[in-house]
Amino acid sequence: MNCNKCGKELEEKTAFCPYCGAPLNEKEQVGDGEQVESKNIEVKEDVTNQSSKVKKQMNKNKLIIIGFIALLAIAGIGFGMKTYLDNKAREEYVMNYNQYVDDIGVLKIKMLGGAANAEKVCNLTLKVWSNAIWETSDTKTDKYVKPNGKFVSDFNEALTNMTKDQTVMNDRVALSLHIDETQEIMDKMKNPPEGLEDKYETLKEMFDMYEEFLEAAVTPSGSYKSYNENVNDLDSDFMKLYNKVDKFDLNHISK
Secondary structure, three states, rough: EOOOOOOEEEOOOOEEOOOOOOOOOHHHHHHHHHHHHHHHHHHHHHHHHHHHHHHHHHHHHHHHHHHHHHHHHHHHHHHHHHHHHHHHHHHHHHHHHHHHHHHHHHHHHHHHHHHHHHHHHHHHHHHHHHHHHHOOOOOOOOOOOHOOOOOOOOHHHHHHHHOOOHHHHHHHHHHHHHHHHHHHHHHHHOOOOOHHHHHHHHHHHHHHHHHHHHHHHOOOOOOOOHHHHHHHHHHHHHHHHHHHOOOOEEEEEOO
């Protein structure tokens, strides 16, 4: 506050100027009070503005932290999901691999049994065929070759008698079923798991030979000589492939 008369600055509120003695009216005093109050308001506003800025910065920092935490959470979920899917894929691979190994074992047993039965039927067919041609008596073939105690006039008649025999019919039906059963297993094995692709190729070769061998037992054809040679070749070739499959180094794998 300043004196209106001498212009001196007054340190404290007073009714008279200590320098020139001029009275100070209340209006001037009130004016100075208003000026002080105005300054106080401005200070408060500055404090409020600064506080608001600090709060905004704090909120911004919180959002950044929350966003960072969210990114970490998403990354963690993504990693966890990848690990889960990798483990799931591994489990499925192990299951398929071990099942494939088991199917190979089943296939070997079925094919070996079927081939043994086919060999038996083929050998009987050749025996009947030969004995009918050369009129040779044999306890295993006489009912086909000598049905009435006399040799048939044509070997085809003897082969027909054999075909009508119930035991032979049952054997040939069983061989046909063997082909169907092994075909079903082979169909499931068309898509081998990784690491067993080459095994399927050998299995396919063995099955093709096996199927041809059994069909020769079920429906013989050709001449005696050609049939005999064909049966011997099929039997030999099948066993070569079987022995190759039997040497597969196959074991179950673990998870």
